[in-house]
Amino acid sequence: MRYLLPLLLLLSALATTVLLPGCEPKEDLITTDSSAKLEFSLDTVKFDTVFVATGTVTKRLWVYNRNARAVRVAEISLQSRPAVTYSLLINGDAGASARNVEIRGKDSLLVLVRATVDPTPAAGKPFLVEDDLRFVTNGNEQAVKVLSYGQNAYFHDNETISTSTVWKADKPHVIYNSVLVKPGVTLTIAAGARIYSHFRSYLVVEGRLLCNPDYQPAGPIKPTDPNIVRFSGDRREAEYNERPGQWGGIEFDLGSQGNVIRYTEIKNSTLGLYLFNPFDEQPRPQVRVENVELRNISTLNSGLGFDGAALLSLSGDFTVSNTLISNCEQYAVYAVQSSQVQLDYCTIANYSLGTRDQPSVLISPEAPFGAINDQPLPVVAPRGLTVRNSIIWGSIRDGDELEFVAGEQYASNISIRNSLLKTKKYDNTGPLGQQKNGNVLNPDEFTGRIFKNPFLSPKPNFELDTLSSASNRALPLPGLSTDLLNRPRNPTTPDIGAYERVNP
Structure with a gap:
């Protein structure tokens, strides 16, 4: 019997913690403070793979909530360009955007960014495809750059x-x-x-x-x-x-x-x-x-x-x-x-x-x-x-x-x-x-x-120009008998400047 009273007191305390309102763990409370911002493992998600090959490449981005309370990210989105199609994988859901994503206090979220390559030849593709991966939290907009190169290099x-x-x-x-x-x-x-x-x-x-x-x-x-x-x-x-x-x-x-x-x-x-x-x-x-x-x-x-x-x-x-x-x-x-x-x-x-x-x-x-x-x-x-x-x-x-x-x-x-x-x-x-x-x-x-x-x-x-004031005003210099475009200069009265004038 001497152990019964302490055990009852412990069970009573646990029940009170579960049942009383307003006692949720602090990290589960969602803050609406406009000063709450996110931090990121990268400032740029960069795909420098050879993009003339067929395939899908995935990069990881960690999103950190350093706040004591949870935050609700109203929007995570990016705009894809024709040369490279991007998609996101967040909490198992794939797409170009996600809404109302919660991150617990002092916790993090893993965002997988996928780039799907157009298998057609590289000719005509933009060399650089640049987008913003946007995060909107309590009215604050933050962005991480997403870069892809559309040609082999x-x-x-x-x-x-x-x-x-x-x-x-x-x-x-x-x-x-x-x-x-x-x-x-x-x-x-x-x-x-x-x-x-x-x-x-x-x-x-x-x-x-x-x-x-x-x-x-x-x-x-x-x-x-x-x-x-x-x-x-x-x-x-x-x-x-x-x-x-x-x-x-x-x-x-x-x-x-x-x-x-x-x-x-x-x-x-x-x-x-x-x-x-x-x-x-x-x-x-x-x-x-x-x-x-x-x-x-x-x-x-x-x-x-x-x-x-x-x-x-x-x-x-x-x-x-x-x-x-x-x-x-x-x-x-x-x-x-x-x-x-x-x-x-x-x-x-x-x-x-x-x-x-x-x-x-x-x-x-x-x-x-x-x-x-x-x-x-x-x-x-x-x-x-x-x-x-x-x-x-x-x-x-x-x-x-x-x-x-x-x-x-x-x-x-x-x-x-x-x-x-x-x-x-x-x-x-x-x-x-x-x-x-x-x-x-x-x-x-x-x-x-x-x-x-x-x-x-x-x-x-x-x-x-044909009537340029620089025409035929220079003096020949040893070793410089041709101009910028490797055209021969006048051997006695060359033109001033990088170009020797070419008569029509």
Whole structure:
């Protein structure tokens, strides 16, 4: 009998817990608080499988309720696109959406995302299919990206290249979350390769990059030549074809030397080619650029916090020839600190799509940002700007497309000859003046007709007009007897700029 009383008390307590209202476990009570949000195991569900094969691929997404009480997710849904059909599997139910899904407090939910592949050939499919997987909880809408690639490709996701590697041209290459080339390693990109980069993804080179090093055209080529290496964003829909700022760019860090980029197109990036040596150390990054086109470069909405350029150098060296730089939202060439830049037979035609206050070419002793990790960056006089037989022009109507910050300090390091310039600031014969050395200054753009059609959409034509002020004003340079398209230049009186004028 002595055990009977405690047993009765225990049973009574259990019965009270079960029967009394308002005593449900806290995690089973559903909160309607608008501040209740979900957390996710991934911010992007990415399908990088070969999508030209038949089949269904499933990815897992964990959804976490960190709240003490349960939540009711009013809607989980996604919108499928024609190239890839997505479906969800939640609590055993399959479909494109689910409603009123409860997740207990401090618990989680497993969502299976399935992508069903269209077995028809890849031709005509979008390259990138992007959707949002939406979660609506107590009026709060959250989203997880769902990405699929609709063509066969090599995928480089947060990749580190530690041994010398060749990227072949038999399939496109996709950069996702950036690629790093380690010191002492060479990445070679073969003729005709296509490289598509996702938003804010970069190719970062600490070693060496050889882009199209072996291509030797037998004669004149067209801009559509299949042997040209092409970098662009991974959105292949028509509306993204000429939209700036879709991916990061190509960065060369301290010690990266012997880099060669030739017969290449780089477009629609945040930065074009970026030499990063902010503390002015040795060995300096160096890049040689030949027969290259860079266009549609913009740091707007990039999150970088500073203005970008097609060629941006922090204490690095650019040697550039037969190159077109066009339609940048900020600078075309931005060389700071102890940078050294040489431009031969180049055309800078900076007709930006928006309002641009920056000159096309700016040289300065100061970096675009003052410090890194609270360590001030050095202010160093530029080592040199050499411009020969080149055009520096743009859409700033009453301003200058050329600026030397504190230029009097390094005027002896600036040499511009036989070039066409848009500048009022340096329209004189002083130490920084350019009314000398065979330069052509400020011709009337409309009566002089510098270019054939700088406003042609979607892609302007920056070849020289028949009556262009740049015609027959250059001086021959050794080793540069052909133009950007490998057409022969006039051997005695060539044209200024990347293109030799072709008579009809």
